[in-house]
Amino acid sequence: MFSPSSPPTGLLEKVFQYIDLHQDEFVQTLKEWVAVESDSVQPVLRLRRELLRMMGLAAERLRLLGARVDSVDAGFQQLPDGQSLPIPPIILAELGDDPKKPTVCFYGHLDVQPARQEDGWVTDPYTLTEVDGKLYGRGTTDNKGPVLAWINAVSTFRALDEDLPVNVKFVIEGMEEAGSPALEELVQKEKAGFFSSVDYIVISDNLWISRRTPALTYGVRGNSYFMVEVKCRDQDFHSGTFGGILNEPMADLVALLGSLVDSSGRILIPGIYDHVAPVTEEEKRTYEAINLDLEEYRKSSQVKKFLFDTKEELLMHLWRYPSLSIHGIEGAFHEPGAKTVIPGRVIGKFSIRLVPHMNMSVVEKQVKQHLDYIFSKRNSSNQMTVSMTLGLHPWTANTRDNQYLAAKRAIKTVFGTEPDMIRDGSTIPIAKIFQDTIQKSVMMLPLGAVDDGEHSQNEKINRWNYIEGSKLFAAFFLEMAKLH
Numbered sequence: 001m002f003s004p005s006s007p008p009t010g011l012l013e014k015v016f017q018y019i020d021l022h023q024d025e026f027v028q029t030l031k032e033w034v035a036v037e038s039d040s041v042q043p044v045l046r047l048r049r050e051l052l053r054m055m056g057l058a059a060e061r062l063r064l065l066g067a068r069v070d071s072v073d074a075g076f077q078q079l080p081d082g083q084s085l086p087i088p089p090i091i092l093a094e095l096g097d098d099p100k101k102p103t104v105c106f107y108g109h110l111d112v113q114p115a116r117q118e119d120g121w122v123t124d125p126y127t128l129t130e131v132d133g134k135l136y137g138r139g140t141t142d143n144k145g146p147v148l149a150w151i152n153a154v155s156t157f158r159a160l161d162e163d164l165p166v167n168v169k170f171v172i173e174g175m176e177e178a179g180s181p182a183l184e185e186l187v188q189k190e191k192a193g194f195f196s197s198v199d200y201i202v203i204s205d206n207l208w209i210s211r212r213t214p215a216l217t218y219g220v221r222g223n224s225y226f227m228v229e230v231k232c233r234d235q236d237f238h239s240g241t242f243g244g245i246l247n248e249p250m251a252d253l254v255a256l257l258g259s260l261v262d263s264s265g266r267i268l269i270p271g272i273y274d275h276v277a278p279v280t281e282e283e284k285r286t287y288e289a290i291n292l293d294l295e296e297y298r299k300s301s302q303v304k305k306f307l308f309d310t311k312e313e314l315l316m317h318l319w320r321y322p323s324l325s326i327h328g329i330e331g332a333f334h335e336p337g338a339k340t341v342i343p344g345r346v347i348g349k350f351s352i353r354l355v356p357h358m359n360m361s362v363v364e365k366q367v368k369q370h371l372d373y374i375f376s377k378r379n380s381s382n383q384m385t386v387s388m389t390l391g392l393h394p395w396t397a398n399t400r401d402n403q404y405l406a407a408k409r410a411i412k413t414v415f416g417t418e419p420d421m422i423r424d425g426s427t428i429p430i431a432k433i434f435q436d437t438i439q440k441s442v443m444m445l446p447l448g449a450v451d452d453g454e455h456s457q458n459e460k461i462n463r464w465n466y467i468e469g470s471k472l473f474a475a476f477f478l479e480m481a482k483l484h
Helices: 010-021 023-034 045-064 140-159 184-190 249-258 281-289 294-301 311-319 360-377 402-415 429-438 461-482
Strands: 070-074 076-078 082-088 090-095 103-109 127-130 133-135 168-172 202-203 215-220 224-229 322-331 345-352 383-392 419-426 443-444 460-462
Touching: 010 023, 010 140, 023 045, 023 140, 023 461, 045 070, 045 090, 045 140, 045 168, 070 215, 076 461, 090 345, 090 429, 090 443, 103 140, 133 140, 133 461, 140 461, 184 202, 184 429, 202 402, 202 429, 215 402, 215 443, 224 249, 224 360, 249 322, 249 345, 249 419, 281 311, 281 419, 311 419, 345 360, 402 443, 402 461, 460 461
Parallel strands: 103 168, 103 202, 202 443, 215 419
Antiparallel strands: 070 090, 076 082, 090 168, 127 133, 133 460, 224 345, 224 383, 322 345
16 A cells, blocks of 8 residues: 655644544444444335434434534335335535635535445344455445445534634435436525535545555436337237237347447447547556556456557546447346246347537437337338437546545645546436536545445445545545635
């Protein structure tokens, strides 16, 4: 691991020493938070009660720091079967309102993906278990660990009876994994209220590209999700009775899905690359500087071969070029065994990860025109319909903003190295919502390593990442105060 470039002095030294001395307490609090089964994905009343308990624990923790805490009622979630479930309150908290200091707002979430030990977890997912410096448990890296690291940094200044270098605000929700219903509406509503004094927004809800080198994230891809339905009739057919005399919906759908992308990963929809931002020389140098061992990355991903042989090509296709992925087919026979059925109606699902400067409505039109053309060539008597069910824009930040400079300096202080400047191939909608609504600088400052396994079995955060991450946030406060 890296060591700090020079030993911290004065207040920073006191802060770092306190965090090191109290790290077992910080791990214990994470253990208590992981023990709450705050799964927002499964619409079950028991789990919603757990989510409400989780939000209550966080609100109480912030009140103990001396923060003003408002747990905003987010209403109810209506389910397709007619029942409704409470949406956990969204926490808005603030600490300090000194007009001479910058105000930094931290966004995080405390809900998690479902997890069961029988799905392949080595340990109970809701019992934090430390093995060789790795803290295993659901939510450790996504996102309870980073939320607590920020709280740890704030509490350290409080415990040392030191003035916080910045005004701090918190936005903490409990429905991120379920699409954040009610959050965008709240941000809009509080634009002239809670958010009016915010100068900078920090999100820590993604990972480094490496196991060892810290990173700063300055962009994510968007996402357009499509459904293509091919229908002959609502009922299925017997292949012995109807095979050979029909245009089979499944054959049509396979042909349609097979027309979208080639074996090299290139999207075959005409015009799809027309509005993709050109690669600049400066951008190329950014990829060259990133510390990524391609062979280690391949092995840890358990992939035989990637489509690209160089680090630069791989990262560009992961972050700054669009990609098309086929996700599944609804209505097809997929259970074990042999069943001689011709599905009467099937729905193919695929999505396109969007990048600057692709236009979502143009992409939707291009996809529909392409599929109409392919389908018309088949002269099928079936009906085909295409719909875009989700549209999320990409986000990029200005890395010359003060908070990126402050974060780089803080990373150098804590880890003794320059960060990898990375993008994320996935979609984090809240970054774009904050940027467009509040019109302030948004930065992603991840703490977790590339192998943390967010959303997967055996999710973990390394103790080192969690504790050094707490120091990083504290150092970031001090750097922000200097720059402001």
